[in-house]
Amino acid sequence: MLTPYGLDIIESCLACKMRAEHIFCDLPPAALQSFETIKYATAYPKGAVLFVEGQAARGIFVLCKGRVKLSICSTDGKTLILKIAEPGEVLGLSATVSGKPYELTAETVDPCQVNFVKREEFLRFLKEHSEACLRVAEQLSDKYNSACREIRSLGLSHSAGEKLAKLLLEWSTKNGEAAKIEPRLKLALTHEEIAQMIGTSRETVTRLFADLKKRQIVQAKGSTLLIRNKAALKAMAITQ
Amino acid sequence: MTAVTAQNRGEQYSCYMEHTIQSSCVTCDFRPNRLFCDMPAESLKAFDEIKSLGSYPRSTILFAEGRPVRGIYLLCDGRAKLSICSDTGKRLTLRVAGPGEVLGLGATLSNTPYEITAELLDNSQVVFVRRKDLMKFLREHREVCMEVVRMLSQDLHGAYERVRSIGMIRTRHARIMFHPRAMVV
Numbered sequence: 482m483l484t485p486y487g488l489d490i491i492e493s494c495l496a497c498k499m500r501a502e503h504i505f506c507d508l509p510p511a512a513l514q515s516f517e518t519i520k521y522a523t524a525y526p527k528g529a530v531l532f533v534e535g536q537a538a539r540g541i542f543v544l545c546k547g548r549v550k551l552s553i554c555s556t557d558g559k560t561l562i563l564k565i566a567e568p569g570e571v572l573g574l575s576a577t578v579s580g581k582p583y584e585l586t587a588e589t590v591d592p593c594q595v596n597f598v599k600r601e602e603f604l605r606f607l608k609e610h611s612e613a614c615l616r617v618a619e620q621l622s623d624k625y626n627s628a629c630r631e632i633r634s635l636g637l638s639h640s641a642g643e644k645l646a647k648l649l650l651e652w653s654t655k656n657g658e659a660a661k662i663e664p665r666l667k668l669a670l671t672h673e674e675i676a677q678m679i680g681t682s683r684e685t686v687t688r689l690f691a692d693l694k695k696r697q698i699v700q701a702k703g704s705t706l707l708i709r710n711k712a713a714l715k716a717m718a719i720t721q
Numbered sequence: 722m723t724a725v726t727a728q729n730r731g732e733q734y735s736c737y738m739e740h741t742i743q744s745s746c747v748t749c750d751f752r753p754n755r756l757f758c759d760m761p762a763e764s765l766k767a768f769d770e771i772k773s774l775g776s777y778p779r780s781t782i783l784f785a786e787g788r789p790v791r792g793i794y795l796l797c798d799g800r801a802k803l804s805i806c807s808d809t810g811k812r813l814t815l816r817v818a819g820p821g822e823v824l825g826l827g828a829t830l831s832n833t834p835y836e837i838t839a840e841l842l843d844n845s846q847v848v849f850v851r852r853k854d855l856m857k858f859l860r861e862h863r864e865v866c867m868e869v870v871r872m873l874s875q876d877l878h879g880a881y882e883r884v885r886s887i888g889m890i891r892t893r894h895a896r897i898m899f900h901p902r903a904m905v906v
Contacts, residue, residue, distance in 0.1 A: 575874035628880035637807035
């Protein structure tokens with residue numbers, strides 16, 4: 482069967498197999514049933530912009546498949562990537578709830594399936610289903626925690642090297658690589674995007690990577706990075 | 722940082738405070754103009770039962786970053802400084818919370834360690850609600866739950882605003898120059 486962008490679209494939340502793993506989606510049957518009636522399943526290609534910072538909030542986007550880049554524009558016009566959202570996350574949540582403009586820009590990194598829910602309908606849904614309301618609160622708390630982490634790293638870190646080391650260590654704990662002595666990670670982002678994640682320039686990131694390779698701390702094979710000296714990376718991540 | 726209950730030691734601290742101790746939420750004078758507290762009568766009664774009231778002297782640390790979560794703290798009276806800390810102990814003040822604000826909400830709902838440190842700036846009256854009780858309460862009272870969601874959104878907006886302001890200015894010096902609110906202690 483032909484599908485848009487080669488995505489296997491899940492039309493119904495009720496039949497979704499991934500639901501159990503996603504914090505928000507794992508709703509009680511009654512709530513799920515009524516969510517099903519208000520959501521629109523859509524597919525987006527890579528590089529599509531779901532919403533832009535400052536735009537009036539029109540609803541929430543539940544990410545079913547693919548990844549989405551969340552970025553923020555600083556007061557001097559530079560881009561800072563806050564995080565890469567994974568399937569199961571709800572985007573545009575706080576703006577939709579509070580009725581303020583979107584505070585982030587969301588752009589797809591892969592072809593994505595996204596379930597959109599209009600603001601008025603979502604608010605009504607929350608009022609009727611207290612369990613869903615708690616899930617939303619949980620999602621918001623997670624986002625708040627990661628925003629605090631971001632502030633800590635931006636506001637209190639000294640050097641770009643320290644921030645890059647922290648980022649690599651964080652990535653190396655994903656995909657079950659945490660316990661390995663030499664964890665392997667896939668760099669899904671360009672140097673430019675990594676620079677935007679840690680608030681520095683592309684040139685600095687390239688220079689830092691070259692330095693890490695020279696010191697045999699990491700080894701690159703295509704887009705896969707092998708961390709050979711975790712201890713050295715950890716030492717770099719601690720503020721001098 | 723020991724809790725002093727209003728019942729036994731309240732008088733001792735009340736003389737330092739601007740307002741008298743409000744022992745019951747139902748009869749509280751501050752309530753009407755506070756977002757969280759102004760809940761339906763029924764919910765208020767239930768809330769009154771699960772809360773515990775305390776008076777704390779200034780510079781009490783209500784909770785510290787990284788500590789296991791116990792519950793939420795509601796500031797009835799007084800102000801609290803919210804800050805985050807680096808591995809080496811350098812501090813960044815996020816903001817100062819005022820009366821009526823709920824602290825530790827994010828951590829409590831997601832059941833993760835407190836992400837910030839809250840320190841009282843005045844002698845304050847504080848209401849504490851245990852995590853377990855709060856979750857049960859929110860499940861049963863939809864309107865309060867909506868209010869909580871709204872408050873969390875506000876917190877998040879504030880945090881993003883802060884990220885935006887400190888995000889791209891690279892040197893510490895410049896950051897302070899451009900943003901006098903960023904107090905690095």
